[in-house]
Amino acid sequence: MVKISAVIITLNEERVIERCIKSMQRVADEIIIVDSYSTDKTEEISRKLGAKFIQHPFNGYRDQKNFALQQATYDCVLSLDADEALSIELEESILKIKENWQYDAYKFNRLNYCCGQWIKHTDWYPDRKIRLFDRRKGEWYGANIHEVVEMKEGSKVCVLKGDLLHWTYSSYEQLVKVMNKYSTLSAKEYFNRGKKSSFIKIVISPFWRFIHSYFIRLGFLDGYGGFFVSISAAKLNQLKYVKLRYLHLANSSKLNHQHPLLAKEGIRIGFDAKRAFYNKSGLGNYSRNLIDSLAKTDSANSFMLFTPKIENRIILNQHTESNISIISPSKIYRKIFGSLWRSKFIVSDIKKQKIDIYHGLSHELPYGIKKSGAKTVLTVHDLIFLRFPKFYGPINVFIYKKKLKYACKVADKIVAISSQTKDDLINFLKVDPNKIVVIYQSCNSIYQQKIGKEEFQSIKAKYSLPDRYLLYVGTIEERKNLLNIVKALKEKKIEIPLVVVGRKTEYFHKSVKPYLVENRMDTIIFPEKVKNEELPAIYQNALCFVYPSIFEGFGIPILEALTSGIPVITSKGSCFEETGGLGSIYIDPQNPNEIGEAILKIIENQGLRSDLTKHGVEHAKQFLPEVIADKFMILYKSLL
Structure with missing residues (x-):
């Protein structure tokens, strides 16, 4: 017999949640509620009825529902809204298919209750929706108005007998x-x-x-x-x-x-959004967080995301906002000349869309951008390729430098994400200081929400995390300096495990892994394929965050850790003290002994840990997404 996980997302649903849960109790082997921090009796009612209750920050209906899918124990998932319930006939149909599951997904005939009566005809019935499906072959998608389940090509879908009851408008x-x-x-x-x-x-x-x-x-x-x-x-x-x-x-x-x-069209702001769609971390996170916060805090303005391709992308949470749209070249054109469009021919599209401000989010602006008539803003994250050219190779250094010099020349304003980056622009590229403004990064708002105990226990079990652990988050590359953390743990005989979340590079296989094998260190844990929405829970339950990077433009993981309420150990110099503030201990990244001493101070001194946490949370407030969004809107408006 197939087992079914039932999932529901909620926010202040005390009026309807009991009816929904009770209708699923006969058919579901578990019921999971993913709640967006309700302030009414939703949690009390759900727990009383035996449902597993998880709280998670809300980033749009689609993404919340997909998060709920991930919490399910079983692959066959029944996903309902809180204002829906199974009819008796539909319950019986589901019980039958549990004995003989033959399809990848099942559609329900949704019967809507509107203004005091059931609407059994019109275009409203049967309002067929996929609500029961194999999560390995489908997930939630959607744009501005409604989210829908989309199945992989070739999936078999069947319609079940019985109605899904839906209570809609009361008047x-x-x-x-x-x-x-x-x-x-x-x-x-x-x-x-x-x-x-x-x-x-x-x-x-x-x-x-x-x-x-x-x-x-x-x-x-x-x-x-x-x-x-x-x-x-x-x-x-x-x-x-x-x-x-x-x-x-x-x-x-x-x-x-x-x-x-x-009346609310406002300013039309275009973004080079390639990184937002394709980079899972780093520049991608910066782009997504900024666009997201701008769209949510400035609904009067329009935000146009220019990207060479729109297939196989990292879906933007904020694309559900009504003031966001995507601009892309034609399908045939982009397959052949996507990169060329982004660097040059995009200018005609910027002009066609009547963009007021065009913002290059990652060191680049298209050639001929002045012909578009748009004012231009350029974000520069760092000049690491000039400071440490050995990490990039001569050809890449040449290309990066040429693109950046041009972009700095034509930009109306340059945003440096730290004072360190501003100094580097002045010293390495001789950029006019009056052209540069420092606006820090923000981190995703999900780090501000306290993760519930049950949600963490689920993530802890998924990745086999220990009860107490140190944490490192970031690409495992030479510049990030993971090996010196490992050496510090060995030299100081620190037995608390280190959890390392990040993509492995050649540096890991050539330097880190051989050291671990040679010294028989089995307390370094490398969880694979950790999702962004799972990171806040992993951060919040760590003893401290260790990040002895040699150089950064800003160091966003430091801010994520501070916002999550844990102390930080990071490097002296560069931008680190701008980002870390008083919530961090600063060390020489080349000195494993100093790193180890700092770790011991934090794990052995509860008072110090509490003080660092308090200062860190306060320091992080200046980087809140809405604060950063306001600074960008002031900058944009100053150019018009």
Whole structure:
């Protein structure tokens, strides 16, 4: 018999959660609640009914639901919303397929309860949704409005008998309000994708939508409710295209007044978003965090993400925001000339999109950018390739230097992520100091949330973590200096395990691994494929964070550790004291004995550990995402 894990995401769902959980108790072998820190009785009710309760920061419906999938013990997952429940007939159908699981996913006929009645006809029924599936072959996807389960190509899907009951709008006023909101979001999404409006779409399409829903789909059998649902669907369709037409008229300057829909268009800011989509850490995290915080704190502005490709990408959490859109060259063109488009031909697209500010997030600006008419901002993270050229090779150093010199020359403003980087720009490239502004990095807001005990226990078991451990997070490369941490542990006979989270490079295989084997050190743990959303729990439960890097532009893992509430041991000099503040102990990274002494101080002195933690949390507040976003908006507006 197949075993099923049921998962639900919640936030203040005390009104509906009991009904949802009880409907799944017969069919589910476990029920998991992933909660976004509810302040009502959601937790109390869930635990009373025997559900496993996990709290996790909310980063969008899609990502929260995918996180919930990862918490499941079994691969066959039943995923419901808190305002949904299984009908008796659907429960029986699920019990039968548990005995004979033949498909990769199962669709449910969703029956919606609206304004006091069940809508059994119209386009609302059967509103078929995948809610039971093999998580190895599918996950949640989605854009601005609704998230959906998408299965891998070739997956077999079946429709089950019985209804998934869904309680929607309690009043017609609520339905109208939501309809207006969704029509605006849809219009903006269509506009950013280049879709057009027309007379047929504004007049004929809504009329046909009503005819289809009310007559062909027998909505009239639902009485007044069927009429209202059908007319609302038609009106939503019409509003979407009317608003889309206004957006295009405004964009072509054919309106001599400002329509209310356009009142919040604000500044159009473009980003070189390649790193945001493809880099899992480092420059990718910087790009994603900045775009995310800007989109959430400045909803009046539009953020356009320029990327050579949109397949096989790291999905951006913030792409669910209505003020974000993606710009990419045509499919055939980008397969052949994607890099060339990003470095040169993107300029015509920047001009076409009427971008006010174009921000190069990682040392580059396209050639000919001045022809676009956009003001330009360039972020420079570090000049490590000039300070330590041996790590890069002569050809890469030549290319990086040429691109950076050009970008610094044409940029209207240069953002250095630390004073150290600003000094390097002045000393190595002779950049005008007046052109440079220092704006620090922020770290993902998930590090601010306290991770619950049950969630950590789940992650601890998954990666076989010990009860007490030291922590290192970062690429395992020569510059990051992991070997000297290992040597410090051996020299000082420190038996507390070190957990190392990061990608292994040739340095690991040539230097670190041989040392571990030679000295028979089995207390160094290398968990594989740790997800970003799991890192806060690993940080928060470590004794301290050890990061003796030789040189950094900023050192984002230090900030992640401080925000997580643990003390830090890091290097003297470079940018480290800017990032680490009073929450860190500073050591000579080339001296294993000094590293070891610092570790012993922290693990043996609870008072010191508490003081460092207190100072670290306070210091980290100046790097909060909303603080950094405000500084960037001030910079952007100063250029216009």
